[in-house]
Amino acid sequence: KQEVTQIPAALSVPEGENLVLNCSFTDSAIYNLQWFRQDPGKGLTSLLLIQSSQREQTSGRLNASLDKSSGRSTLYIAASQPGDSATYLCAVAGNTPLVFGKGTRLSVIA
């Protein structure tokens, strides 16, 4: 059974810092891994999708990497801004629907 763990559970950083969010999964047989953002009381916004054959994806200040063999992914946020404050979820798709981690609550302090 796939399990997804995200570390840290919460993170508070001053504006402008670069930061890394970590995601690990137990079963490496995945189709893809997605990073999502969730604002309080809102639905999910997809940030980045990495197919199992890829190693990383970039979008603006975001960069996600995938190491399938070790069951790890990281989300790198450059030059963080207060507007980046949200919960970030990673989820993996395999033979079953997406399995989500519990998320990392990020607060960027101005």
Add this chain to the structure above:
Amino acid sequence: GAVVSQHPSRVICKSGTSVKIECRSLDFQATTMFWYRQFPKQSLMLMATSNEGSKATYEQGVEKDKFLINHASLTLSTLTVTSAHPEDSSFYICSAVGTGYEQYFGPGTRLTVT
């Protein structure tokens, strides 16, 4: 990009009544849609898999007679919470599956049962 809508975005209902939530893929067809539930400060939990034209598949612990799912077309799935109780109050999110196993999520529906 692919867009998924949910209606309503918020609903308050009295205990014992039923509530229907719609999930629509607006610009693509989705053979498969998923329904998730999220309690405060918890991760999303899959409730059921909805396949067009067939019965939904429910996750363990999810009552199929309480959470009725209908996927009548390639762009619409509905979740009906029957005889709702306060413990059913939650955030319900649907997703529709694209061609590359990508899941496109709806904005969610916040259900409050009083």
